[in-house]
Amino acid sequence: MSATVLIGAQWGDEGKGKVTDILAQQSQVVVRSQGGNNAGHTIEANGNVYKLHLLPSGILNPQTLCIIGNGVVIDPKALLVEINKMKDSGFSVSNLKIDARAHVIMPYHIQIDELSELQRGDSEIGTTKRGIGPCYADKSQRCGIRMCDLLDGSLFETKARENISLKNKMITHVYGGSPIDADAVIAEYKSFAKELASYVDDTTVLLHEAIKAQKRVLFEGAQGTLLDIDLGTYPYVTSSHPTSGGACVGAGIGPTYIDSCIGVAKAYTTRVGKGPFPTELFDKTGEDIRQKGNEFGTTTGRPRRCGWLDAVILKYSVRTSGLTKLTVNKLDTLSGVGDLKICTAYEKDGKVITEFPASLSELEQCAPIYESMEGWDEDITDVKSFADLPVAAQRYIEKIEQLCCVPVWMVGVGPKRNQNIIK
Numbered sequence: 401m402s403a404t405v406l407i408g409a410q411w412g413d414e415g416k417g418k419v420t421d422i423l424a425q426q427s428q429v430v431v432r433s434q435g436g437n438n439a440g441h442t443i444e445a446n447g448n449v450y451k452l453h454l455l456p457s458g459i460l461n462p463q464t465l466c467i468i469g470n471g472v473v474i475d476p477k478a479l480l481v482e483i484n485k486m487k488d489s490g491f492s493v494s495n496l497k498i499d500a501r502a503h504v505i506m507p508y509h510i511q512i513d514e515l516s517e518l519q520r521g522d523s524e525i526g527t528t529k530r531g532i533g534p535c536y537a538d539k540s541q542r543c544g545i546r547m548c549d550l551l552d553g554s555l556f557e558t559k560a561r562e563n564i565s566l567k568n569k570m571i572t573h574v575y576g577g578s579p580i581d582a583d584a585v586i587a588e589y590k591s592f593a594k595e596l597a598s599y600v601d602d603t604t605v606l607l608h609e610a611i612k613a614q615k616r617v618l619f620e621g622a623q624g625t626l627l628d629i630d631l632g633t634y635p636y637v638t639s640s641h642p643t644s645g646g647a648c649v650g651a652g653i654g655p656t657y658i659d660s661c662i663g664v665a666k667a668y669t670t671r672v673g674k675g676p677f678p679t680e681l682f683d684k685t686g687e688d689i690r691q692k693g694n695e696f697g698t699t700t701g702r703p704r705r706c707g708w709l710d711a712v713i714l715k716y717s718v719r720t721s722g723l724t725k726l727t728v729n730k731l732d733t734l735s736g737v738g739d740l741k742i743c744t745a746y747e748k749d750g751k752v753i754t755e756f757p758a759s760l761s762e763l764e765q766c767a768p769i770y771e772s773m774e775g776w777d778e779d780i781t782d783v784k785s786f787a788d789l790p791v792a793a794q795r796y797i798e799k800i801e802q803l804c805c806v807p808v809w810m811v812g813v814g815p816k817r818n819q820n821i822i823k
């Protein structure tokens with residue numbers, strides 16, 4: 401049995417897509433278990449760049465069963481755009497299965513996401529405005545529409561009419577927006593249902609069968625630990641569980657089926673959206689990292705906030721997801737940056753804080769305590785073995801292992817699939 405959960409160990413955008421794609425080559429099943437098209441994975445393969453949002457990264461391998469699990473929220477329009485793009489690039493996509501229990505993002509979710517962000521003004525969450533939060537809210541409110549409902553024409557129509565009538569009151573009276581045209585939405589979504597029907601299945605059964613048959617399964621995480629609705633920097637979080645526990649609930653399997661949990665981190669820290677970020681850099685070094693690391697969102701194009709590596713965050717990820725190893729990406733971005741810093745703890749009111757705080761106001765008052773590390777100037781993008789890295793780069797990775805008490809399994813030194821060092 402070999403089932404591996406891969407998660408982001410920071411605020412998302414750690415380069416999980418690339419790691420997933422490498423692991424997907426050795427996996428027979430790749431599963432998305434949370435989030436939706438708020439995620440963005442850029443994959444470079446065979447000289448081409450693929451931008452995936454909802455499709456599991458394993459979609460490039462026709463032999464790999466790709467599952468969009470029950471815990472994912474699906475915008476059918478966005479999914480069809482992605483499917484058709486892949487088909488145009490020569491991929492069959494017949495290896496895709498979508499769980500019948502997955503919730504559907506409706507146009508009112510997107511509109512309410514936009515309007516509620518506007519309403520919040522300066523205290524906006526900074527969401528991707530893809531309707532993710534409002535869709536998960538309806539799921540919890542028990543008025544959501546699932547893929548199995550979408551495929552049942554009359555049930556879908558009844559549920560959609562009920563919801564649209566209520567949501568229109570909210571959109572027009574609370575937010576002053578324009579109402580949704582129920583007839584147009586129902587007609588459009590019925591046509592999506594026809595196009596997606598062949599992909600819909602009970603993927604919890606397919607996954608269980610695959611695990612029982614000793615197939616190698618990879619759970620591909622989206623977002624990251626600090627965006628988890630429970631464990632993240634609430635309220636500046638997404639509405640799902642990007643930590644390893646979310647993989648079980650969102651794919652319909654028990655934790656005893658999981659063998660290992662890999663955390664993906666960058667060699668520094670980035671985040672998009674609002675909220676406290678103790679190691680954020682506002683100087684030229686931060687700008688250099690942003691430009692050199694091309695730190696602009698795949699989904700929204702927004703510039704990402706950049707800062708030094710924060711080991712308090714990594715340790716929190718290791719603990720809350722039970723990580724067994726780490727991948728450290730984008731080490732090449734730090735070449736030539738000068739001396740480096742790693743945050744090992746925080747200081748607040750004269751006290752040293754070693755565990756990531758629950759309270760955002762406490763986090764806001766935390767000043768990072770840094771350990772300085774020697775930097776390196778060499779271009780490392782062609783380095784193939786750990787021993788061939790500049791000594792300072794080796795020490796940097798070893799320091800991460802020492803601080804987090806888990807081995808670094810792989811180091812990313814460039815965006816291409818072969819620009820990795822297996823340690």
Ligand code: IMP
Binds near residue numbers: 533639
């Ligand atoms: P939502 O998921 O669109 O509701 O956005 C909530 C928060 O999660 C915002 O701060 C987003 O920027 C952030 N977020 C959502 N998806 C990603 C991702 O894939 N990478 C990084 N941040 C994300």
